Amino acid sequence: MSAQLPGAPHVQYRSEELFVEEVRLADLAREHGTPLFVYSRAAMLSALAAYQRGFAGRKAKICYAMKANSSLAVLQVFARAGCGFDVVSGGELERVLAAGARAGDIIFSGVGKTRREMRWALKAGIHCFNVESEQELEVLSEVATETGIEAPVSLRVNPDVNPLTHPYISTGLKGSKFGIAHKEALRVYRRAASLPGLRVLGIDCHIGSQITQVSPYLDAMDRVLDLVTAIEAAGIPIAHIDFGGGLGIVYHVEQPPPADVLWQRLLARLDARGFGDRQLLIEPGRSLVGNAGVCVTEILYLKPGEGKNFCIVDAAMNDLPRPAMYEAFHQIVPLQPRGGKPASYDVVGPVCESGDWLGRDRKLTAQRGDLLAVLSAGAYCMSMASNYNTRGRPTEVLVDGSTAHVIREREDIADQMRKEKLLP
Ligand code: LLP
Numbered sequence: 001m002s003a004q005l006p007g008a009p010h011v012q013y014r015s016e017e018l019f020v021e022e023v024r025l026a027d028l029a030r031e032h033g034t035p036l037f038v039y040s041r042a043a044m045l046s047a048l049a050a051y052q053r054g055f056a057g058r059k060a061k062i063c064y065a066m067k068a069n070s071s072l073a074v075l076q077v078f079a080r081a082g083c084g085f086d087v088v089s090g091g092e093l094e095r096v097l098a099a100g101a102r103a104g105d106i107i108f109s110g111v112g113k114t115r116r117e118m119r120w121a122l123k124a125g126i127h128c129f130n131v132e133s134e135q136e137l138e139v140l141s142e143v144a145t146e147t148g149i150e151a152p153v154s155l156r157v158n159p160d161v162n163p164l165t166h167p168y169i170s171t172g173l174k175g176s177k178f179g180i181a182h183k184e185a186l187r188v189y190r191r192a193a194s195l196p197g198l199r200v201l202g203i204d205c206h207i208g209s210q211i212t213q214v215s216p217y218l219d220a221m222d223r224v225l226d227l228v229t230a231i232e233a234a235g236i237p238i239a240h241i242d243f244g245g246g247l248g249i250v251y252h253v254e255q256p257p258p259a260d261v262l263w264q265r266l267l268a269r270l271d272a273r274g275f276g277d278r279q280l281l282i283e284p285g286r287s288l289v290g291n292a293g294v295c296v297t298e299i300l301y302l303k304p305g306e307g308k309n310f311c312i313v314d315a316a317m318n319d320l321p322r323p324a325m326y327e328a329f330h331q332i333v334p335l336q337p338r339g340g341k342p343a344s345y346d347v348v349g350p351v352c353e354s355g356d357w358l359g360r361d362r363k364l365t366a367q368r369g370d371l372l373a374v375l376s377a378g379a380y381c382m383s384m385a386s387n388y389n390t391r392g393r394p395t396e397v398l399v400d401g402s403t404a405h406v407i408r409e410r411e412d413i414a415d416q417m418r419k420e421k422l423l424p
Contacts, residue, residue: 041399142197181250330375
């Protein structure tokens with residue numbers, strides 16, 4: 001029953017009990033309550049190691065896209081392992097610096113950076129701004145001139161390739177709000193080179209998320225390398241090439257290439273085109289943390305319905321929004337499997353919305369009070385959690401071997417109301 005679980009070998013059954021590394025999840029649930037996020041440190045480091053193997057002997061920087069999971073201790077794991085970071089807000093910048101990242105290892109992405117965020121990042125001394133529009137370039141030039149700190153820039157270009165993934169997480173197609181159109185890029189690079197306060201450093205792209213095939217990456221790489229050739233021919237040197245993130249993980253039956261295999265293929269293309277010795281950057285998020293996390297939840301009620309059974313659990317769309325937002329599939333398994341004939345259930349949360357479901361038509365042998373684990377919940381779950389229905393966000397635990405560290409306490413009602421004010 002163990003080998004197929006996403007996250008294995010770090011998430012697996014031992015004698016019919018679900019463990020994360022050496023820790024029994026049922027023990028954590030008893031101690032800390034549910035819903036509860038549990039992460040495996042070893043799973044994160046092993047996901048990182050696949051990229052590191054892929055880049056062995058290359059000038060490459062792995063910048064963890066921290067939006068996937070921005071809990072401080074998770075950031076610490078990656079900072080200590082030598083990662084850089086991709087941030088998309090002043091908040092993320094502050095957070096990752098608090099976790100011990102070096103400013104010089106941080107790149108700043110996003111379509112809507114404010115002047116305040118730009119000033120912040122310039123003063124911190126980040127490695128590079130990934131700029132997404134001509135107007136952003138103009139504003140960054142002004143802010144850099146005002147502060148007297150030169151801004152290192154890379155332009156995010158939109159290569160117009162189809163990443164073959166969910167439309168909400170496709171970003172590199174024409175008509176997407178992201179990046180600078182491929183045909184405009186050379187002109188905008190000339191502009192960047194002429195504006196005061198800016199230093200052109202690199203080029204970047206990011207075509208989407210949960211990508212499970214190599215071909216979109218190869219297409220994007222070709223498009224970006226064509227541009228590098230043209231930009232350098234115009235006398236603007238490009239020191240680094242950033243290929244973004246996007247590699248998918250296993251939620252269900254997907255078969256994404258392992259990170260080292262993906263990069264073997266991409267580096268072969270890069271070498272063949274004569275760019276193999278360039279400084280490379282990547283911005284993986286999901287593939288570093290997604291399979292390292294589970295969300296443990298308790299069955300509150302079993303409710304037979306007309307034509308459908310509901311399994312009502314104490315985790316909901318506010319804790320784990322991916323099914324509600326993208327109809328995403330996450331495996332849901334019992335912590336302590338029971339014998340008996342399974343029935344089919346929609347696994348739903350307590351939030352007052354029909355969209356509040358975690359899994360549909362799942363075969364479970366379940367009783368009230370049983371514990372379930374929602375798998376592949378390390379990425380874009382806690383980082384997208386909200387307080388909808390005035391629900392406190394869950395406790396998070398990071399497991400390291402046989403040690404379990406509480407890395408975030410459950411939010412209580414006082415936490416939630418702290419910034420609010422009653423009328424006089
Ligand atoms: N770089 C940039 C500029 C990005 O926008 C993203 C993700 C990444 C890197 C990291 O991509 P990853 O390696 O994680 O695929 N909430 C959605 C995913 C949104 C992705 C947003 N951008 C989900 O739950 O599927």
